[in-house]
Amino acid sequence: MFRRLLLLVTAAVTLLVVWPASRALSQGGPPGGPPQPGTPLSQVKWEPWNNPGLARMPQDVSPDGPAPVRDLTGLWDTARAGIGARGARGAPAPLTAWGEQVSKTHHSGDGVRMVPVEEINDPLSTMGDPGGFPRNLLFELRQVQFLQAPQAVYGLHMWEKRWRQIWTDGRTLPVDPDPRWYGYSVGRWEDDFTFVVNSNGTDERTWLDNAGNPHSDQLKVEERWHRLTKNRLELTVTIDDSKTYTRPWVALDKIQFFQIPMSVDLMEMMNSASEAQAVAAAFKAEPKK
Numbered sequence: 021m022f023r024r025l026l027l028l029v030t031a032a033v034t035l036l037v038v039w040p041a042s043r044a045l046s047q048g049g050p051p052g053g054p055p056q057p058g059t060p061l062s063q064v065k066w067e068p069w070n071n072p073g074l075a076r077m078p079q080d081v082s083p084d085g086p087a088p089v090r091d092l093t094g095l096w097d098t099a100r101a102g103i104g105a106r107g108a109r110g111a112p113a114p115l116t117a118w119g120e121q122v123s124k125t126h127h128s129g130d131g132v133r134m135v136p137v138e139e140i141n142d143p144l145s146t147m148g149d150p151g152g153f154p155r156n157l158l159f160e161l162r163q164v165q166f167l168q169a170p171q172a173v174y175g176l177h178m179w180e181k182r183w184r185q186i187w188t189d190g191r192t193l194p195v196d197p198d199p200r201w202y203g204y205s206v207g208r209w210e211d212d213f214t215f216v217v218n219s220n221g222t223d224e225r226t227w228l229d230n231a232g233n234p235h236s237d238q239l240k241v242e243e244r245w246h247r248l249t250k251n252r253l254e255l256t257v258t259i260d261d262s263k264t265y266t267r268p269w270v271a272l273d274k275i276q277f278f279q280i281p282m283s284v285d286l287m288e289m290m291n292s293a294s295e296a297q298a299v300a301a302a303f304k305a306e307p308k309k
Contacts, residue, residue, distance in 0.1 A: 059078065059080070060078065060080040060081075060082055061078040061080060061081045061082075061251065061278060061280075062082065062083065064078070064280070066280075066281070066283075066284050067285075068285065069285045070285065070286070070287040070288075071284050071285060071286055071287060072286070072287050073097045073099070073100070073162055073163050073178070073280070073286065074097045074098075074099035074100070074278065074280065075099070075100065076099055076100070077099040077101060077276065077278070078099065078278055081249070081251040081252060081278060081279075084249045084250050084251045084252070085249065085250040085251075086249065086250065087213050087247040087248060087249050087250060088247070088250065089212045089213070090209050090212055090213075090215075091168065091247070092166040092168065092173060092215055092245060092247060092253070093166055093167065093168055094165070094166060094253075094279045094282065095163060095164075095165045095279065095280050095281070095282050095284060096163065096164050096165070096166070096253055096277035096278065096279055096280070097162070097163045097277060097278050097279075097280045098161055098162060098163075098275060098276065098277055098278075099276075099278060100162070101275055101276060102157075102160070102161025102162060102275060103159075103160060103161070103162070104158050104159050104160075104161070104229055104230060105130055105159075105230055106130045106131045106230065106231060107130070107131040107132070107158075107229045107230055107231025107232075107233060108158045108228065108229045108231070108233060108259075108271040108272070109158075109271065109272055109273065109275070110269055110270040110271045110272065110273060111269070112233050112259075112265065112269055112271075113259075113265040113266055113267045113268070113269040114265065114266045114267075115234075115264060115265060115266070116262075116263065116264060116265065116266060118236070118263055118264065119234055119236075119263070119264035119265060122234040122236075122264070123232070123233070123234050125141075126141070126142075126227060126232030126233075126234060127139050127140055127141045127142075127232070128140065128142055128227075128230065128231050128232035129142060129145060129230070130230055130231060131229075131230060131231025131232065132231055133231060133232040134231075137303045138303050138304040138306070138308075140300070142227065142230075142232065143225060143226070143227070144159075144227070144291060144296075145291070145296055145300070146296060146297070146300040147293060147296060147297060147300075148291055148292060148293025148294070148295075148296040148297065149225065149226070149293075150180070150182075150201040150202070150226070151179070151180060151182075151226065151291070152201045152202060152203075152222060152223060152225075152226030152227075153184070153201070153202040153203045153205075153219060153222050153226075153241070154219070154222070154228065154241050154257060154259070154271070155226055155227060155228060155229055155230075156177055156179060156180070156182060156202070157243070157255075157257055157271075157272065158228060158229040158230075158257070158271055158272065159229050159230045160179035160180075160289070161177075161179070161272075161275070162177075162178045162179050162289075163177075163178040163280075163286055164176065164177050164178070164277075165282070170189075171187065171188065171189040172185050172186055172187050172188055172189070173186045173188055173207055173215070174186070178286045178289065179289050180289065180290055180291055181288065181290065182202065184202060184205060185205070186205045186206065186207040186217050187205065187206045187207065188206070188207050188208065191206060192206065193206055193218060193219070193220050193221070194220070194221060197220060197221030198221070199221055199222065199223040199224065199237060200221055200222070200223060201222075201223050201226065202222070203219045203220060203221045203222040203223075203239075203241075204219060204220055204221040205217050205218070205219040206218055206219075210244075213246060213247045213248075214244060214245070214246045214247075215244075215245040215246075215247075216242065216243070216244055216245075217241075217242070217243040217244075217245070218240065218241070218242055219240070219241045219242075219243075220239065220240050220241075221237075222235065222237075222239050222241075224236060224237050228259065228271070229271075234264055235259075235261050235264050236261055236263035236264045237263075238261055238262060238263040238264075239259070239260075239261040239264070240260040240261065241257065241258070241259060241260070242257070242258045242260070243255060243256070243257050244256040244257075244258075246274075250279070251278060251279040252276065252277070252278060252279070253276075253277040253278075253279070254274045254275060254276055254277065255272055255274070255275050255277065256270065256272060256273055256274055256275075257270070257271045257272040258270050258271070259271050
């Protein structure tokens, strides 16, 4: 219960990488993190249950080897590099007039639209709405497990325990889709080591990231998952939304993933609606200084 409430509070005030990190350091670091820089990935010690993942980026991923052909299968960890508490890593393109108007209604807990806690209206941290796509890539990209089937690639995300179905059977994206929290996705192999995913149909109620960057129903997202070696993978994400931004822009640029054992049990990190609303109400009830 304490761990779940701690996660919720930090999400609500967007101190996700500040306060919890200082606590972890004071306690000697969480399980799954190399005890000191330079520890080989193969020597990381894992607990039987509730691992938070890699605490820092490993420099030694041996024993490594060539990347398998057209295969993303595995459990992949960003070593906390995917925690974007202050918004997308890439600089957003200039907003259109419509984008500016919508942007002014987003009162975030961090980033360029940061407001006092009691004024935050982030639907994720105040109401417990689903984070949606591509916010699951731009805010809390922790671990993702890929499974491949003949007709699709499945991505199982640790944060919120969401799963995505990326169709590879040749179908095209819907032309006028009913909006969905996580949109619609199709994928193809551009070459033997690069899997390209195109998505549309994301619900306008979601934010792109923790800084409240907006998007419209015209949003198109391209992901490029490039398998570098057996144990290394990188991701680039491009945002294309002509109704909201004056040009396409890169939100993630070659963020690194490292393969960890499929046997690792990961901790649960859920954004509970009831707890989110309780924490938001508690902050709003505090007397203003």
